[in-house]
Amino acid sequence: MNKATKTAYGAVVVVLAALVAVAVSSLVLVAIGANPLATFKVILTEPLKDLFGITEILVRSVPLILVALGIAISFRSGILNIGAEGQIQLGIISATLVALFLPDLPKALLLPLALVAGALGGALWGGIAGALKARLGVNEILSTVMLNYIAAQLYSFLLRGPLLDPAEITMGSGTPQSMRFPKAAWLDRIIPGTRLHWGLAVALALAFLVWLLLWRTTIGFKMRAAGAEAKAARYAGVKVERYLLVAMLFAGGFAGLAGAIEATGVHRRAIEGISSGYGFSGIVVALFGGLHPAGIVPAAAFFGLLLLGADMTQRAVGVPANMVLVLQGSIILAIVSARMLANNPYLQDRVGRRLERLLRPRRRATEADLAPEAAASDAAPANSATSATPAPASAAAPAETSDAERGS
């Protein structure tokens, strides 16, 4: 297959997976008495009705792009980072500390410093899981999930304790949130009156840099080699363990930056529930985007739409917003299945042979008359090795017939 057909093929797989996921989610919708069509219509069209909706989609896609880029780096390097949620929170904490404790710095210094601090905070959190994996072989999925729970508690503790806005204690409602950041730590808005901020440009620039990193540099080469076949990479002199750690530092850094940007660009303070599941949605975006920056950017926009649309379903059609989790879960299941099915050489072979037969229907028809039993076997499920029925001895075809035709 050449590159163009390969890309097209990949796109078809993604679309098919999305359809299956929609079907699975519809089951849940039907169970709660909602109309799946109406629900998906709300999700997919309601946010697009005005400029505000569109900017909000983009606002949501910024953290999604960043998280997904980090996840793509880690997955490509052979380490499954499920810990973006916690890394986002660490990023927010670090950025908040910088913003609140150095309020007198000029903007040109404070804002970058807060963002870098956010990235470092996330990298630290990701690095823990990376180091545990590299050093002690601790399963990274379990450790990152645990680190998510730990980060959530840490975050909650800080917002209710040391970082709690003093105003909330004296006169406020006791909402757990930090003080507002000084203006010098604000990421400016692109369109005044909306929440769309320059973080979008940062995310897009980083998408390009990640592509450079993975496919154009020696570090990327080593990381991809370690992820594709760790043993061969080790035999070729790549320090696989080191690159597992590097990959987790990158992944955590990107998630941490996403958190810092969300805090400085959207809320201008640390608030409860700020990450709102971006860490998990980012996994879906990364997979949906084929673990490639060029796919991740559009996938993030699409999921920004889904997330915003799902927020609207409660009001419009009475479907709880948790529904989006169901959709994401089924998308993951569908997409990983579809990818394996699509890459299965046996299946490709079988489908290819069938296609070839379709292209030559006339000869097929006569053959089918001679060997009805064999024809019946074609109808059997493609994924089962049990489908081939032994053909009659007469089917021992002459040597000239091509392999493809003898598939019956």
Add this chain to the structure above:
Amino acid sequence: MGGEGARITSLGLEGITKRFPGVLACDGVSLDVGEGEVLALVGENGAGKTTLMNILMGLYRPDEGRILLNGVEQRFRSPSDAFAAGIGMVHQHFMLVPNLTVTENVALGMRSAHRGLRLDMKAVRRRIAEVSERHGLPVQAEAYVWQLSVGEQQRVELVKTLCLGARFLILDEPTSALTPQETDELIALLKHMTRELSVIFISHKLHEVKALSDTVTILRQGRVVFRGRTADHSPADLAALMTGHEVVLPCNACADECGKPLLVARDLKVRGDRGHLALDGLELELRSGEILGLAGVSGNGQRELAEAINGLRRIESGSIELAGEAIANLGPEEVIAKGMGYIPEDRNTEGIVPSFSIKENLVLKDFGTPAFSRASFLRLGAIDGNAEALKERFDIRCPSTKTAAGSLSGGNIQKVILARELARGPKALVAVYPTRGLDMGAEEYIHNQLLARRCEGVGILLISEELEEIMNLSDRIAVIYKGRVLAVIPGKDATKARLGMLMAGVVDE
């Protein structure tokens, strides 16, 4: 399972065809075996022998063709059906679950001992005792399989297959992991057993075929190219039929000019995966411009030696020097930088990154050098150029150098590895089973390449289980046994018998 069920008077395969993606493994193959007969099924690697037998066992469904037992067509949907019909197979890679005991391994397949939720272990033990008594195959029924030696596992496989009621036995390359002496014992045992059993014996070792079989069928590229009585044909005739052309594998005929010691290991102690000392005071000296063959039954420390030399396994004590520099316990990247080349044992997971393209695999060790990168950025043009040049020079058959390396045939994958390692201009090369599983054309090519490098002054450590390969190529032959080199003998003085004794640990003085 029918215990000692009906006799099998004849077994036939008719027009069996089976294809895998891109490969026609069996192409209209037919064969017949009569009662009490031993049929040798002969062919090169990849000729379709194992696939054919897996079809007979119900593991693969044939695309075409049928199986006839006593003249009646059979449809085997799973190996259970084949067992029920009295057919059993000993696979080349032992099919024993390592963390189960011998008895449990037998019980796994013995349907008659599965009584709902009860497992009748007594019946299994009785059956094992009965079979091992009858055929003279002692086994330790309560030992875990991982505790057994290769020879013992071979016996367990036979006992297991017989316990499941096999009256028709398929043996897939049963001698591939055995010493020559163990092989002789096995052949004697099998001769004894053929008094009551019919056997299909798969091999590409023709002297074994001569010793054991009544008739022979030769497969080449999935087709039957010959069938006849074994007694009527010489091994040389059979070899020519097997490969389709006269292949004379190259021999080491260069004048022996002893170079300086290049790779020297002293008192090397290295632990294996299970924590035992896999190398226990090994001494080895490889000179430049020579091929040193390392003969031995697999599992005597070969893998650990290759990994220790290449920085992939920690060395407990002892030293390794390459051209006078200590390389013990350096990382693999440092050993590579010092000029070591390595053809690892498992080419698909150790030699290449299968999902990477051929051109990426060809620079897998060198992408960081100035030739292929500048300031950490890859020089894609140089990488492409390198790939095209090596593709020509090493005759790598591929649609394009962008193709994923994992999709190539075994021989071409090995050429990619060879091209990468040799193009680097190594001082020394460790080649582990470099031709395992390849057809003779590829084998010939690789042997020629190794000999050419030897004449250029590269020192080559050739680790192999194939005595012929070692004897053909080596200037000197070292025999490894239980983690030590027992003896080093000049290649021209080596005989199979002498090597065989040494491989079994017998030092004759």
Add this chain to the structure above:
Amino acid sequence: MDLLATLQNILSIGVPFSVALLIAGLGEMFNQRAGVFNLGCEGIMAMGAFLAFLPPFFLKAGPWAAYGNLLGLAAAMGAGALLGLLFALVTVSFKAPQGIAGIGLQMLGWGAAGTLFRHFVGGVTGIEGIPTLPIPGLSKLPFLGPVLFNHSVIAYLAFLLVPASWWLLFKTPWGLKVRAVGTYPRAADTLGIDVRRIRYQALALGGAMAGLAGAYLSLCQAKMFADDMIAGRGFIAVALVYFGRWHPAGILFGALLFSLAQAFQLAVQVLGIKFPYEFAVMLPYVLVIVVLSLARKSRMLGPSALGKPFDREMRI
């Protein structure tokens, strides 16, 4: 004297805490022994907890109230088995990578439970649940009585599941097949054992047990449902299987260790030693990481084919 009372207190809180972990861990043990690593356990538990809660919630005052709990248990286990089969379809038949598929299943189960809960129930509502069943006589024993013999019937059942799982895994033909399939599927295949079928069965069983574990949480422990009530217990159960070296006794030990640590932390707070609540909640998660770091890596007796899909036609 006071010390003994505290100890009794810790143990009698800790023992019921361990039940959900124990049941889910034993279920996951069957999955992993058969070679499949099911991280979706967390999501299955969420569904189990919700579906077990629903019938008693609806039947609260009606004439069928008596059957609510039973119906809930059946629904939880049935749905768990179905989700296990869905995971089998994805990982065994389609051969998708198990780690990421597990996360997908977790999201699916968790999201579906939350969605259904918001729709059918809405907010926090208590149910009567399954009452504790003090064992006559034994529960009156000093110290041991409250620690061991004053729990719900499911807790007793869970502890009986330990020897039962051992027997099933090590003494029956099915268990033998499960162990073979998880270690060397190709060998099992050559003996005519249907690798796929055994893995499907093990995943269905593991799923049903995860569903039961979730049901225990909503029916016996919390007597309510909230969509974050599983709180990582499914993931901890997966970690316990490694820690327990794929053996029922090891898993029992691990489950008790975790829940006693949790009970200890509660007891410390009750004693008035102040430290932030959040850090107390963190403790079990930190413990998981510590335990995983200390677990020895030798796999000699474990399922060595864990995580690897089996394909008969992929040649060696």
